[in-house]
Amino acid sequence: MKIGKNLAVILCNGEPPEKEQLQRSIDTADLFIAADGGGNIALQYNLLPDIIIGDLDSFHQPDTVTVPVLHKPDQNINDLEKALNHITQLEVENVLVFGATGQRLDHTVKNLSVMKQFHNQFNTLVFRDKFCDIKLINSPHTEQVTPGTQISLFPLSGKVTGISSSGLKYKLNNHSLENGVFDGTSNESVSDQVVITYESGDLLLFINHQTD
Structure with a gap:
């Protein structure tokens, strides 16, 4: 990135x-x-x-x-x-x-x-x-990546609600991620642009390196 x-x-x-x-x-x-x-x-x-x-x-x-x-x-x-x-x-x-x-x-x-x-x-x-880049993202967030890049989403504190995505292999459609309940690890980009939106919470984005 x-x-x-x-x-x-x-x-x-x-x-x-x-x-x-x-x-x-x-x-x-x-x-x-x-x-x-x-x-x-x-x-x-x-x-x-x-x-x-x-x-x-x-x-x-x-x-x-x-x-x-x-x-x-x-x-x-x-x-x-x-x-x-x-x-x-x-x-x-x-x-x-x-x-x-x-x-x-x-x-x-x-x-x-x-x-x-x-x-x-x-x-x-x-x-x-x-291994990766880590950032806390705002909504909406657009990330330029190489197709096939491993991407994970993780709630930093408690719960993140209303998450939707495009450009990911495992699409999210108004999903919630919550510590100890459900997270979004080990997804994968299927295009050169990933777009993520969410309603509330603190959402971490992990982008695995392909060459480093």
């Missing part, structure tokens, strides 16, 4: 992305931020963030490299929140986050909550890992 102009890339301390995958995104970005321990991953890849933000309980500043660091010790918010708060002050429109998933499951779930918190503050806010 494509991300619009005015792009910030954030690297968190979850499952590291492939270096080439991260490098491609940084090359098109206006800003590269590491959230605390994400700075260790960046330096292991010989990539220098524009700034490292967090409580700094995980980042280890090497003697041979100088990187701008913004210490935010507040323990009531996590390091991704601190990075996103910083970006909102810079009027960035599009954000691509690596390392927000994997490793500790509780951290992944927390970061999905952070996605909901900041969803309306950016034009796009996407989590990307080795």
Whole structure:
């Protein structure tokens, strides 16, 4: 999927992305931020963030490299929140986050909550890992994809009602998705455009990578 102009890339301390995958995104970005321990991953890849933000309980500043660091010790918010708060002050429109998933499951779930918190503050806010792109979508939502792409829909919090779709193998027609009751995992696109509408709730869209 494509991300619009005015792009910030954030690297968190979850499952590291492939270096080439991260490098491609940084090359098109206006800003590269590491959230605390994400700075260790960046330096292991010989990539220098524009700034490292967090409580700094995980980042280890090497003697041979100088990187701008913004210490935010507040323990009531996590390091991704601190990075996103910083970006909102810079009027960035599009954000691509690596390392927000994997490793500790509780951290992944927390970061999905952070996605909901900041969803309306950016034009796009996407989590990307080795397997998929994750985004919280508004209704209506149109996604350009390659036919045969695996797509999943999941209610982030509770229940999403009145979901309808076009361009998916297993069509939804005024369906509801609810945690612990029914979800929309492992669907598949049958055209190059998928359109999703819904009435209420918080709907996550997962788009599996075909090449990464």
